[in-house]
Amino acid sequence: MEFEPQDELSIVQNTEGYPDTKAYWVRWSAASALGNIGSEKAIEPLKLALKDKSEWLGDKVQDVAFYALEKISRRIQKRIPLDAI
Numbered sequence: 001m002e003f004e005p006q007d008e009l010s011i012v013q014n015t016e017g018y019p020d021t022k023a024y025w026v027r028w029s030a031a032s033a034l035g036n037i038g039s040e041k042a043i044e045p046l047k048l049a050l051k052d053k054s055e056w057l058g059d060k061v062q063d064v065a066f067y068a069l070e071k072i073s074r075r076i077q078k079r080i081p082l083d084a085i
Contacts, residue, residue, distance in 0.1 A: 024054035027061045035068025038075045042068070047082065 031049045034042035049065035073080045 024052075024061060025056045027052055027054065028056040028059065028064055031061055031065040031068050035064070035071045038072050040072065040076060043072060043080060046072075050082070 027049060031046060034046055046065045046069050050062050050069075052061035052065070054061045069080050069082070
């Protein structure tokens with residue numbers, strides 16, 4: 001699925017509060033979707049998700065967030081520093 005720039009921005013803006021949701025599956029799904037979108041604007045919310053040890057479908061939210069950051073890093077061809085976590 002291709003996203004138009006306005007759709008991508010809308011999705012990232014609408015997930016800014018997602019680490020606060022109590023539904024672990026929403027956080028897991030949001031981390032996965034942000035990785036698929038690949039926007040650099042998703043980096044900070046995904047860094048927050050690296051602390052989330054909740055699990056859904058056998059994967060921890062933090063693992064899905066890490067994989068999403070890897071995908072973004074490959075797309076932008078830059079290392080994303082994680083040392084401030």
